[in-house]
Amino acid sequence: MARRSVLYMPGANDRALEKARGLPADALILDLEDAVAPDAKVDARKRVCEAASTYGTREVAIRVNGFGTQWHADDLRAAAEAGPQAVLVPKVNSAAEVHAIEDALESGGASDRTAIWVMVETPIAMLHAHDIAAASDRLSVLVMGTNDLANELRATHVPGRAPLLTGLSLCVLAARAAGKDILDGVYNDVRDIEGFEAECQQGKEFGFDGKTLIHPGQIEPCNRIFAPSPAEIAHARKVIEAFEEATREGRGVVTVDGRMIENLHVDNARRVLGDA
Known part of the structure; x- marks a missing residue:
């Protein structure tokens, strides 16, 4: 399954969810976490779960709120019932947390077709990356959370991402050792297409299967670069x-x-x- 371009779409925005139908991203992440304000999360959950099955054969993941938040359990329960192709959980730090996600999905009635995707975005996750990747057969994709990782490392966002290279390498190694796919993190400056293309090329050279995106304008160069020339x-x-x-x-x-x-x-x- 192609996962060159995987686009985040804000779950509280009806217009964005509708616009996603015409965008050539390989996969979509309908977001209940960062893109949704606290007072809109319950309504967004209902909206996203209703929309998840309406994108035809497109691969769709629902990103739930993370462990320790007041929405996490209800998000997982609703996502299990909605039956998207995947549920993405942020800030996963251990195999035990993967097992907890799996148990919650199964107790919520999730079908076998609903995979687990996990975001690895903390120093502890870098050090436990293989344990996380190998924790469950239902887990199919690791997603790099490069913004949060840089923040926790107290690192600077610089061209070439030198402060993040160790973490990126560890996670690619973990994904390949466990037989899972892995997606590179987002590029923040949506106006800087040249910089974005350079980071896509770096990600491809590292061995990433594709990249997560925050703007439709990033789809075409991402698809082009991550496809064989x-x-x-x-x-x-x-x-x-x-x-x-x-x-x-x-x-x-x-x-x-x-x-x-x-x-x-x-x-x-x-x-x-x-x-x-």
């Missing part, structure tokens, strides 16, 4: 053709453009074509 597709086909030809001829050594090709290169080429 024409050059990558052509190279992948070349690798597979050379490998298959060598196999037919019984040759043990395969080269493409002067470089030795191994099984891992063939696997990667097939993944690129699958993504394309």
